[in-house]
Amino acid sequence: MAAGYAWLLVLGSVFLCNLMKILLPTISSFLSKMVQKDAEQESEMRTEVQEMKKEQASISMMDEFARYARLERKINKMTDKLKTHVKSRTAQQAKMKWVVNIVFYILQAALMISLIWKYYSDPVTVVPSKWIAPVERLVAFPTGMLMCVPRLLYSGGVGITCWLVVCNKVVSLGLHAVS
Numbered sequence: 001m002a003a004g005y006a007w008l009l010v011l012g013s014v015f016l017c018n019l020m021k022i023l024l025p026t027i028s029s030f031l032s033k034m035v036q037k038d039a040e041q042e043s044e045m046r047t048e049v050q051e052m053k054k055e056q057a058s059i060s061m062m063d064e065f066a067r068y069a070r071l072e073r074k075i076n077k078m079t080d081k082l083k084t085h086v087k088s089r090t091a092q093q094a095k096m097k098w099v100v101n102i103v104f105y106i107l108q109a110a111l112m113i114s115l116i117w118k119y120y121s122d123p124v125t126v127v128p129s130k131w132i133a134p135v136e137r138l139v140a141f142p143t144g145m146l147m148c149v150p151r152l153l154y155s156g157g158v159g160i161t162c163w164l165v166v167c168n169k170v171v172s173l174g175l176h177a178v179s
Contacts (some may be wrong), residue, residue, distance in 0.1 A: 005126035006088050007163060010115055014167040017108045018175050028100040032093045038085065045082045049075060123157030132156065 020027075033039070056071045092168045132139045136156070143159045 006119055006122070007158075009168045010064070010124055010160065010163055011171070012103055013115060014164065015171045017111065017167070018171045020104060020108075022175060022179060024101060024104060025097070028097040029093070031100060032096045035096065036089060036092060038089060042082065042085055042089070045078060045085065047077050049082065052078065112164065115164070119160040124160050124163040125158050126156050127158060129156040132158075138162065 052071060052075045056075065057069065059068050059071065120142055123140065129136060137162045139159065139162045140157045141159045141161055143157050
């Protein structure tokens with residue numbers, strides 16, 4: 001007999017993995033914000049640039065050229081510093097997103113490999129053999145299709161690989177329809 005609720009365990013695992021895949025951008029941006037505390041400094045720099053531009057707009061270029069030019073250089077210097085800061089932050093966010101994605105996919109692969117390892121020789125669930133009649137061997141892979149129960153020999157066992165593929169497709173379609 002199939003391991004009682006193995007089908008539900010696999011389905012739940014696939015559901016959680018697909019849900020996490022949808023939430024990855026949110027998770028990585030949240031982690032980036034947690035790591036970076038420079039957003040306040042960046043907003044202060046933007047405010048300072050805006051104030052200097054307002055001050056510059058109030059100065060007559062013809063009458064006070066030296067003051068106007070000094071302020072222009074300060075604005076340019078602050079703007080360049082702000083651009084450098086934004087580039088650095090953007091690069092750090094991209095790196096954080098990359099790391100989160102890599103960690104997620106490694107954990108997902110480890111989970112799937114452990115499920116395949118655990119249910120390699122046993123069917124995850126058993127369905128009436130009429131449902132899968134033309135492709136019984138493919139659906140049962142790698143279990144060997146026929147399940148022996150004392151005094152009974154019947155087919156209809158669903159192997160872990162087929163169950164993972166079916167669950168993944170159904171869950172991703174369902175989550176895509178919801179989101």
